[in-house]
Amino acid sequence: MTKLAIMGAMEEEIEPLLSHFKDVNIVEFANNKYYEVNYNGLDIVIAYSKIGKVFASLTATTMIEKFGCDTLLFSGVAGAINPKLQIGDLIIADKLCQHDLDITAFGHPNGFVPGGSVFVETSKELRDVATQVANENDLKVIVGTIATGDQFVHSTERKNFIESTFKADALEMEGASVAVVCDALDIPFFVLRAISDSADMDAGFDFDEFLKSSAVNSANYLIKIVEKL
Numbered sequence: 001m002t003k004l005a006i007m008g009a010m011e012e013e014i015e016p017l018l019s020h021f022k023d024v025n026i027v028e029f030a031n032n033k034y035y036e037v038n039y040n041g042l043d044i045v046i047a048y049s050k051i052g053k054v055f056a057s058l059t060a061t062t063m064i065e066k067f068g069c070d071t072l073l074f075s076g077v078a079g080a081i082n083p084k085l086q087i088g089d090l091i092i093a094d095k096l097c098q099h100d101l102d103i104t105a106f107g108h109p110n111g112f113v114p115g116g117s118v119f120v121e122t123s124k125e126l127r128d129v130a131t132q133v134a135n136e137n138d139l140k141v142i143v144g145t146i147a148t149g150d151q152f153v154h155s156t157e158r159k160n161f162i163e164s165t166f167k168a169d170a171l172e173m174e175g176a177s178v179a180v181v182c183d184a185l186d187i188p189f190f191v192l193r194a195i196s197d198s199a200d201m202d203a204g205f206d207f208d209e210f211l212k213s214s215a216v217n218s219a220n221y222l223i224k225i226v227e228k229l
């Protein structure tokens with residue numbers, strides 16, 4: 001029986017999801033709150049990790065190892081790199097990387113450490129469900145590469161580095177952590193983001209303006225995917 005983990009990084013990314021459920025049981029653990037619900041017979045654990053790769057790794061690991069989740073979906077917002085991505089647009093990750101992981105001093109490529117890999121792929125099965133839902137609901141969704149790093153990117157210089165180095169389509173601060181954890185624990189996972197800004201000098205202003213509406217875009221699409229699982 002599937003037990004689903006639904007994760008975000010910020011409260012604003014999870015709040016639009018939690019509002020769909022009643023009878024929520026709250027479990028406090030490791031300085032965080034985990035919300036347990038049952039939806040159409042599906043046991044679901046929902047949490048927002050707090051910002052960044054370390055918190056995201058802790059939450060993803062907890063949802064799998066402590067709560068016994070066997071599938072993990074991430075919903076949230078992201079900065080756009082691919083110019084086809086406008087604010088509010090949806091992107092599903094086919095693979096993710098860490099743009100700030102750098103031991104190039106030892107001849108390794110950006111995003112690589114021994115024992116790891118530059119890119120981690122998401123679950124094709126979950127992506128196929130998502131694509132079917134997008135087609136059924138006439139939703140425009142891009143499938144692409146998402147780059148993760150422990151920084152809010154707000155400069156074209158950093159954005160261009162990420163684009164040229166990883167050919168990434170969007171960037172954020174948690175997805176690749178979830179990818180490494182789920183890959184290591186052999187848990188199918190899926191990362192969905194809606195664009196909140198363009199990671200350039202206006203990113204901070206756009207982010208503040210569009211966080212909520214973009215988080216709702218992602219959450220509404222995710223709920224439709226959950227209903228298909």
Ligand SMILES: Nc1ncnc2c(CN3C[C@H](CSc4cnccn4)[C@@H](O)C3)c[nH]c12
Nearest residue numbers: 009051077078079151152153172173199203
């Ligand atoms: N340009 C960008 N660069 C890096 N990441 C992002 C994201 C995705 N999320 C949003 C949030 C920004 S930091 C944060 C801190 N305090 C308040 C709000 N956000 C962090 O969880 C990563 C959207 N746009 C991004």
